[in-house]
Amino acid sequence: MLPVIALVGRPNVGKSTLYNALTRSRDALVADYPGLTRDRKYGHGQFNDKTYILIDTGGLSGEAEELDEQMAKQTLLAIDEANIVLILVDGRAGITAADESIARQIRRLGKNIHLVINKTDGIDIETAQSDFASLGFAGSFPIAATHKKGVTQLIETLLGDWPEWEENLDDKYKGIRVAIVGKPNVGKSTLVNRMLGEERVVAMDMPGTTRDSIYIPFEHDGKDYTLIDTAGVRRQKSVKESVEKFSVIKTLQAVDNSNVTIIMIDAREGISDQDLHLLGYSIDSGRALIIVINKWDGMSNEKKEQIKEELERRLSFVQFAKIYFISALHGSNVGLLYNAINKAYDSAMKNLSTSALTRILDNAVQGHQPPTIRGRRIKLRYAHQGGMNPPIVVIHGNQTDLLPKSYTRYLMNHFIEALKLTGTPMRMEFKTSDNPYAKRSNPRRPAKKPGKTPFGKSIKKKNKVKTREHSRHK
Template structure:
């Protein structure tokens, strides 16, 4: 089933961003910067609660000018329109003000489940601080503290439970019905995404259908090419919603997230004539978070001048250096140039991300990596990498056990990723490394010296060694 989408709405400075960071357990929220929306809309995957979900943070509403700031209305309208539930935050310390009532009246028009959250309640009695907000008619308020996490877990569990009951009749997305390599094609509006999809499947062989039960209406296109089965996931078709501008309908961050999570390989299409934009980097960040194999296609290459081609190549080097493992293709979706090579890379990335590796081979590579480049000293002690095993595929996930491994710097983790990728030819896919600290069986145990001498363990051991040195060796008895 598609992930639940939850939108955070409220006045400025009521704690929406703090709650967003609390729910996503991250402070590097992805900013969706694209035409028609303001810069402070943020998307992230919720990790607080029993099930994952998508959180959308919106800009603050002033509640002025007939109930809502018109400059922010488009942003909030789009966020609420694609959400399954709305969390309406108010400031418990400030109490109920007319702006909150105006925003509540505005939210009611969307006919979405609304949950009233009375924030900044730390140090106050719940009944007293929530008393003023009952008159808003939004049901029982949740009294929380997004800064301290008070009652946040209980609140989100309640919301997820209610939303699950509302959508329990929806059909689940059965990935077995979509055979072969599932490829999500993502990109900004008008970058040639639909043209590329038609070129990949062939105009005469397009078999597109709307998958029932998926809340985001992604289009799944199954086809066969040279004996290999594929399913293209197109995010271009977005359901039209009332009073939403057309350019917003053409693109949805939520649809892109869901398409990537149900795919094996992600193809990011970039318009070569416009270069690498902030919106492209936003989608790239989402692709990295999904952990899927990645291929970058620079479209409209045949229409670029030599100066434009030199510029885009330079941008690829300094803007996309953090995804140097992803192969870049210079293509023309309209004329088909380079599309055949795109299929070869998709196949290579898929088979690499699904490649099984034995534990013995992993440990052999790990041992050689440690010999070539020793882990650093942490607190005067060398970090020890004892053994590793494969914890999952698509993306490959390596579990490394050892002592102090949780304190390894990021640079050494990147070194291990590159070593594993090169050794096992994990091309085009991120390599996830998780560390498990090996427990010390003697931790917490004290030696007999400590009890006998009343000193610390190290002092007792040193005293014992000194006494041992002073003792003379016993002379051997003479035998006749």
């Protein structure tokens, strides 16, 4: 199972800044203003090509009682979901009564807790560590999240020997793993039962019937599949029951464990912000994606056209994903999903040769040359595959770090079209070759190779013969 890390602490200590540094994004709002994060936020982090889940929480200050009480509930839910809890403190401000109160309350929960001292740039680290020694932690991690100083060492220490990463899901579950996610009561369990052809999971017209992720292996047309029926993901403010507080993190872990993710949307309710969050999380995880609009039967043609226009407008960022309009209750168009799953899985697991990728790269460069930067044109030399699910293409060249985002999008669209990828996102990485002339003062003059003097003799400079003219003018 993937590790889950929760960031807690009082307001404005840098939790969202550390969240953005670890997820390599700008998803969390960051400003020099206390209490900016109100709700808990989920994200992906990468460590040695492996994934972990990160939770950013609101600060605990005790100033506004009603709001702070709600934020405290969100923080406690995040702690319950997490395997590792990081308490962040401000190294410049020093220890406060709020820090002592937070550390005392969280220590009672019996979690794996670590102290992180942020904003240590420009101050004496040993003094800061001794200042927070009274909190009673065995050690601490000094970092500067704004400059990403000490962040890598923090994650290496926490996750360097994480045991549960060694679990091989391919051996445990046969075939294609398909996660079905969506809001409560959108019809996930009904779709699972329809695809299985039997009443395997409880399906009721009441949200929250499924409380845990259920893994169901089965066979269809000679192919092995594992369906993952997940609990509904609703807004965190709506999560009240103690059993349901684990459902969100289990759903996100099911997405990470899957090969193909089916996101279900209720046609009668339209696209909500929670649906878009799930879409964004699935894209970040790199899983193949299928969008299913359920409860399509019994709607008027006018309403159907309105929904299609809304889908085209709000889902423009997932053009690679196919959209299917079904009725899980009556079975309309459900049979089309097997073909869609197989195509998306084949695209995500496609084995790409270096020669084919380099040929596609050459065609793309001939069709549209890279721009000129500082009087030199960017050169893209060759491409090779860097991974699967999602497909990763690694391109080598010169000055690739200066490549504009518009040209990166052009290359990505060209590769997707040439490789005929459907239903899966694609990632592109760039590697810049070392410049052999970078250390020379004059790059055009060849460097002199240091050699030995023949026969070990030292060559002495000959003294010039002085003439009468030299001595006369001396």
